[in-house]
Amino acid sequence: MFNKPLPQIGKYFKKVTLLFFVPLALNAQQVDKHITEENVRRIINTLAADDMMGRSAMRPEHIEKATAFIESEFQKAGLKPLKGQSGFRQAFQKQLIVPKSLALSINGQSIDPKKVVLATESTSLNSSSGFGTLRIDYDSTIANKRQTLISKAFMLSRDTITAFVLVHPAYEEFFSELKSYFGKRLIAGRKGSKVFVISDQPINSYQLQASQTVEPITMTNVVGMIEGKKQKDEYVVFSGHYDHIGIRGAIDGDSIANGADDDASGTTAVIALANYYKKIKNNQRTLLFVAFTAEEIGGFGSRYFSEQLNPDQVVAMFNIEMIGKPSKWGRDHAFITGYERSDFGQILQRNLEGTPFKFMPDPYPKQNLFYRSDNATLARLGVPAHTISTDEIDIDKFYHTVNDEVETLDVKNITMTIRAIALSARSMVGGKDAPKRIDKASVR
Numbered sequence: 001m002f003n004k005p006l007p008q009i010g011k012y013f014k015k016v017t018l019l020f021f022v023p024l025a026l027n028a029q030q031v032d033k034h035i036t037e038e039n040v041r042r043i044i045n046t047l048a049a050d051d052m053m054g055r056s057a058m059r060p061e062h063i064e065k066a067t068a069f070i071e072s073e074f075q076k077a078g079l080k081p082l083k084g085q086s087g088f089r090q091a092f093q094k095q096l097i098v099p100k101s102l103a104l105s106i107n108g109q110s111i112d113p114k115k116v117v118l119a120t121e122s123t124s125l126n127s128s129s130g131f132g133t134l135r136i137d138y139d140s141t142i143a144n145k146r147q148t149l150i151s152k153a154f155m156l157s158r159d160t161i162t163a164f165v166l167v168h169p170a171y172e173e174f175f176s177e178l179k180s181y182f183g184k185r186l187i188a189g190r191k192g193s194k195v196f197v198i199s200d201q202p203i204n205s206y207q208l209q210a211s212q213t214v215e216p217i218t219m220t221n222v223v224g225m226i227e228g229k230k231q232k233d234e235y236v237v238f239s240g241h242y243d244h245i246g247i248r249g250a251i252d253g254d255s256i257a258n259g260a261d262d263d264a265s266g267t268t269a270v271i272a273l274a275n276y277y278k279k280i281k282n283n284q285r286t287l288l289f290v291a292f293t294a295e296e297i298g299g300f301g302s303r304y305f306s307e308q309l310n311p312d313q314v315v316a317m318f319n320i321e322m323i324g325k326p327s328k329w330g331r332d333h334a335f336i337t338g339y340e341r342s343d344f345g346q347i348l349q350r351n352l353e354g355t356p357f358k359f360m361p362d363p364y365p366k367q368n369l370f371y372r373s374d375n376a377t378l379a380r381l382g383v384p385a386h387t388i389s390t391d392e393i394d395i396d397k398f399y400h401t402v403n404d405e406v407e408t409l410d411v412k413n414i415t416m417t418i419r420a421i422a423l424s425a426r427s428m429v430g431g432k433d434a435p436k437r438i439d440k441a442s443v444r
Contacts, residue, residue, distance in 0.1 A: 028423055031423055034275065035415065035419050035422060043073070043272065044324075044409070044411070045406055046069055047066060048260035048405065052066050053247065054244050054256050054257045055242060056247070057243040057301075060219075067242075070088075070271065074224035077275045078278045079224030079274055080227065081224065082288075089220050089221075089222060090221040090305065092218070092221075092300075094217050094294075094300060095214050095217070096187070097123070098184050098213050099183060099212050102118055102210045103207075104208050104209075106199070106201075106205070107201070108205065114179075115197060115199075117153075119153075120192070121188070121190055123211065125193065125208055126208070127206075130162060131195070132161060132163035133164050136153065136196075137168055138171070146177070150177065153167075157182070157194050161194075163193075164195045164206070165195065166197055166201075166203070169199070176249055180245075186217075187214065219294050221293055221304065222242070223288065224274060225288050225289070228283055228285045228286040228287070228431070230431060233286070233313055234286065234315050236286075236287050237287075237316070237317040238273050238320070239266075239290040239317060239320065240270045240319065241266065241291070241374055242264070242293065243259075243292075243294055244262060254403075257404060258405050260409055262321070262404055263322060265414050266320035267291050269323060273421065282430065285315060292305065295374050302375075303377050312382070314383045317378050317379075319385060319386065322393075323388070323389060324390075324391070324413065326390060328363060331416055333360055333390070336361065337387040338438070339362060341370075341379070342384040344384045345386070347433045347435055352423060352424050357420040357423075371444070381440065382440045384438055
C-alpha cells in the first residue's frame with residue numbers, strides 16, 4: 001500500500017477528459033499545479049522540526065517559533081487579517097493552575113508523589129473524608145494500555161465527582177505521561193477533584209494535603225482570510241491545530257514530541273490551501289484559514305475563535321487532523337467525523353465524482369473522534385463542522401509520542417488528501433452548495 005504510486009488528480013483527468021465534465025478536469029489540473037508535494041514537504045519539515053520544541057501551548061516560549069512561521073506563510077500567501085484586526089495573531093488570555101505541593105497517605109502509608117496525579121482546579125486541599133473511589137482496571141484483552149489509561153483518565157476527569165481513582169499497577173509505566181497531562185493545565189471551570197493513584201488496594205483511610213497557584217498565560221491562534229467576491233458574509237473555514245504536547249520523557253535520547261502527523265500535517269494543509277485559493281482567485285464566499293492553539297489541552301483556541309464570529313454565517317468547517325499516513329483503505333481515501341450529522345460528506349463526494357478519491361464515514365466510532373478535535377466547538381453551535389483524517393487511530397503507535405516524526409509520514413498521502421479537499425470543496429467555496437446545519441441539541 002505504501003509503495004503503490006497514485007496518479008496525480010490532474011494527470012488522471014488528462015486521460016479521461018472526454019468522460020467527465022470539463023470544468024472539473026480544469027480544476028483538477030489547477031490543484032496539481034498549485035498544491036505540490038515539494039511545498040508540502042517544505043512546510044511540514046519546518047513545523048515538525050526539533051527547533052519547534054514540540055509546540056506546547058502551555059509553553060509560549062516553545063510555541064512562538066511555530067506561530068511566527070504560520071504568520072509569515074499567511075503573509076506570503078497574500079491573506080488579509082480578519083476585519084478589525086491589525087494582524088494574523090488572534091491572542092487571548094487564560095489562566096494556568098500550577099501544582100506546588102502534594103502529600104498523600106493511604107491506610108497510614110505515605111504514597112510516593114510519583115504515583116499520584118492531582119486533577120483539580122482547587123488551589124488548596126486538606127481532606128481526610130468526602131472522597132469516593134473509582135477504578136481504572138486492567139483489561140488484558142486491550143493491546144494499547146497507554147491509550148486506554150489516557151482515555152479513561154480524561155473521561156473521568158470531566159465529571160463532577162470528587163474521588164480517588166485507583167489505577168491498576170499494570171499501567172504504571174505510562175503514569176508519568178498522565179502526570180505530565182495534569183501538571184500545569186488551563187482553568188476550564190470544571191467542578192470536583194480527582195486524585196489518580198497507582199494502587200489496587202482498597203482505601204480505608206487517607207490524608208490529603210495539596211496546594212496550587214494560578215498564573216496568567218497568553219495563547220495565540222493564527223487566522224487569515226480571503227474575502228469573497230459576492231457572498232462576503234458567508235464563511236467557509238479551513239482549520240487545523242498547530243500545538244502539540246511539547247517535551248516528554250526521553251526515548252533513545254529523544255524528548256521532543258514533534259507532532260508531525262498530529263497536527264503539523266493538518267496545519268500544512270491549511271497553509272497549502274490558503275496558497276491555492278489565493279492563486280486561483282475564484283472564491284465567491286469568504287474563506288477563513290485558522291491554525292488553532294491549545295487543541296491538545298481542551299480546544300481552547302477553537303473556543304475563542306468561535307466567540308469572535310457569528311456561527312450562523314459559517315457555511316462549513318473543514319477541520320483537518322492527522323493526514324500523514326494512508327487510511328485503512330489506502331492513499332485515495334480519507335474519512336469524515338460526524339459524517340451522518342449533515343450532508344457535508346455527500347457534497348464533497350459529489351464534487352469528486354469521476355476521481356479515484358473517496359471520503360468515507362468515520363470507521364472508529366468508539367474513539368469519539370468527532371468530539372476530540374476543534375470541529376466540535378463549532379458543531380455545538382450548529383455549524384456543519386467536520387474533521388477530515390486518514391489516521392488509523394486504533395493502531396497508530398506514534399500517536400502522542402516522541403516518535404511522531406516526519407520520517408514516519410507519507411508526504412504523497414498528505415499532498416493527495418489536500419488536493420482532494422481543494423477539489424471537493426469547490427461548490428461550497430464557489431457559493432453554490434451549503435451543507436445542512438448540524439442539530440445543536442444532538443451535540444453534547
